[in-house]
Amino acid sequence: MATTAGTDELRTAFSGWILEPGDDGYEEARRVHNGLVDRRPALIAQCRNTADVADAVRFARAQGLDVCVRGGGHNVAGRAVVDDALMIDLSPLKGIHVDAGARTVRAQGGVLWKELNRETALHGLAVTGGAISTTGIAGLTLGGGLGWLMAKHGLAADNLLSVELVDADGGVREVSEESDPDLLWALRGGGGNFGIAASFEYALHPLAMVTGGLIAHPVDAAADMLRFYRDACATASDDLTVFAALVHAPDGSGMKIAGMVVFHIGTPEEAERDLAPFKEWGSPLVVEVGPMPYQVMNTILDAGYPAGSLNYWMSSFAKGLSDGLIETMVERFASVPSPMSAILLEQFHGAVCRVGVTDTAVPHREEGWNLVLPSVWMDPADTDANIAWTRETHAALGEHLTDRRWLNYLGDDQDSAVRAAYGPNYDRLVEVKRRVDPDNVFRHNHNIAP
Numbered sequence: 001m002a003t004t005a006g007t008d009e010l011r012t013a014f015s016g017w018i019l020e021p022g023d024d025g026y027e028e029a030r031r032v033h034n035g036l037v038d039r040r041p042a043l044i045a046q047c048r049n050t051a052d053v054a055d056a057v058r059f060a061r062a063q064g065l066d067v068c069v070r071g072g073g074h075n076v077a078g079r080a081v082v083d084d085a086l087m088i089d090l091s092p093l094k095g096i097h098v099d100a101g102a103r104t105v106r107a108q109g110g111v112l113w114k115e116l117n118r119e120t121a122l123h124g125l126a127v128t129g130g131a132i133s134t135t136g137i138a139g140l141t142l143g144g145g146l147g148w149l150m151a152k153h154g155l156a157a158d159n160l161l162s163v164e165l166v167d168a169d170g171g172v173r174e175v176s177e178e179s180d181p182d183l184l185w186a187l188r189g190g191g192g193n194f195g196i197a198a199s200f201e202y203a204l205h206p207l208a209m210v211t212g213g214l215i216a217h218p219v220d221a222a223a224d225m226l227r228f229y230r231d232a233c234a235t236a237s238d239d240l241t242v243f244a245a246l247v248h249a250p251d252g253s254g255m256k257i258a259g260m261v262v263f264h265i266g267t268p269e270e271a272e273r274d275l276a277p278f279k280e281w282g283s284p285l286v287v288e289v290g291p292m293p294y295q296v297m298n299t300i301l302d303a304g305y306p307a308g309s310l311n312y313w314m315s316s317f318a319k320g321l322s323d324g325l326i327e328t329m330v331e332r333f334a335s336v337p338s339p340m341s342a343i344l345l346e347q348f349h350g351a352v353c354r355v356g357v358t359d360t361a362v363p364h365r366e367e368g369w370n371l372v373l374p375s376v377w378m379d380p381a382d383t384d385a386n387i388a389w390t391r392e393t394h395a396a397l398g399e400h401l402t403d404r405r406w407l408n409y410l411g412d413d414q415d416s417a418v419r420a421a422y423g424p425n426y427d428r429l430v431e432v433k434r435r436v437d438p439d440n441v442f443r444h445n446h447n448i449a450p
């Protein structure tokens with residue numbers, strides 16, 4: 001518990017807000033995206049600048065408080081908020097500065113992808129962000145960051161040039177390839193283990209209009225569609241990324257469908273040519289595909305993931321899209337308890353797979369698919385049924401899955417998968433952790449123990 005005198009001293013220079021239980025804003029600030037997470041920090045330090053973040057870390061250490069860090073608040077494990085800890089909340093840190101000439105952007109730790117996209121779009125530029133626009137840049141990038149642009153430009157972490165990092169002593173380090181290549185390597189996918197990223201600098205790429213949208217088939221055609229999808233993806237260029245999902249119609253009817261979300265960043269003519277097989281296959285219920293700004297493409301799935309919904313996710317990279325995997329997916333989807341849940345395949349190919357396994361902390365560089373069970377529901381009475389279905393489905397698919405796991409999707413009960421998420425990079429990450437955070441101040445994350 002923090003002393004009153006200590007808290008008063010922290011307040012004297014603090015630019016942001018220090019919230020205690022009972023204060024206006026405390027209840028709202030402790031909420032994160034996943035409505036299953038209901039924890040009560042001792043204090044919430046809402047930071048407005050890097051000096052606030054540094055003071056908050058020093059205060060926590062002096063007072064013996066645990067530290068947890070909130071960026072966009074989207075992590076399903078919900079470790080941005082921890083009972084009785086000091087929650088260092090970066091959500092007011094919204095600064096974004098694009099250097100159009102250098103094709104870089106510097107953005108602070110509370111920025112969301114929709115905010116970053118909007119700013120970079122002013123200059124006809126973009127960087128890989130998440131597949132939806134409401135996630136935070138901080139947790140997503142530190143965990144690797146897969147998204148629509150990864151086949152062309154790699155992961156968010158692959159585009160990370162430097163980080164303004166508040167370390168475990170409350171010092172500030174400018175971490176770049178020149179200043180500390182080892183630590184930058186670790187920040188490119190090693191999660192929140194090494195300090196608090198007050199701001200991120202990314203490389204940008206020219207991008208304005210893309211072609212994208214949804215193709216939906218009757219669920220009875222799901223197995224055939226997934227086999228077509230597997231074969232059609234084999235020849236996809238870096239310009240084309242297609243995710244496939246067994247999902248429910250977005251119109252609220254609750255109808256089960258088999259869908260493909262397509263994304264193409266070439267010219268309209270190239271997109272027309274490459275997307276024709278996807279649009280023409282079978283007897284689709286809906287083909288809603290067309291040109292749109294990238295920042296709009298980044299929002300088309302947002303409505304399926306409302307803030308405060310209850311989330312339990314599992315995922316693993318697939319061994320390949322075998323007929324056996326496809327059949328089990330279809331069979332398991334028949335019993336899915338929530339119309340908001342899906343079985344999703346994220347396609348990995350192109351630039352993301354040309355980075356070496358040990359070049360960044362993210363080892364997942366094989367072509368193929370990440371299979372995700374993003375279970376989402378609204379009524380707490382349905383929690384047990386949804387968690388049980390997700391676990392049973394992951395187990396039923398097990399023989400078709402590798403032990404490789406996407407760090408950003410690990411839930412609160414999946415710490416045993418942290419090693420699998422880092423693969424052969426784990427031991428080097430431990431070395432960096434020992435150097436920069438030997439006391440494991442930053443441990444409320446998918447932790448790399450020093």
Ligand SMILES: Cc1cc2nc3c(=O)[nH]c(=O)nc-3n(C[C@H](O)[C@H](O)[C@H](O)COP(=O)(O)OP(=O)(O)OC[C@H]3O[C@@H](n4cnc5c(N)ncnc54)[C@H](O)[C@@H]3O)c2cc1C
Nearest residue numbers: 071072073074075080130131136138139140146192197445
């Ligand atoms: C609907 C939905 C869609 C998603 N889509 C994608 C996707 O397309 N691609 C993908 O890769 N992931 C995706 N994710 C996973 C997402 O990337 C992770 O949950 C990520 O952690 C979210 O970052 P955040 O800043 O919003 O989360 P937070 O919950 O705020 O942070 C997550 C953790 O990251 C650490 N952290 C956060 N900010 C900082 C910081 N500034 N410095 C140091 N540590 C920090 C902390 O340990 C914290 O507990 C999705 C998640 C959801 C719920």
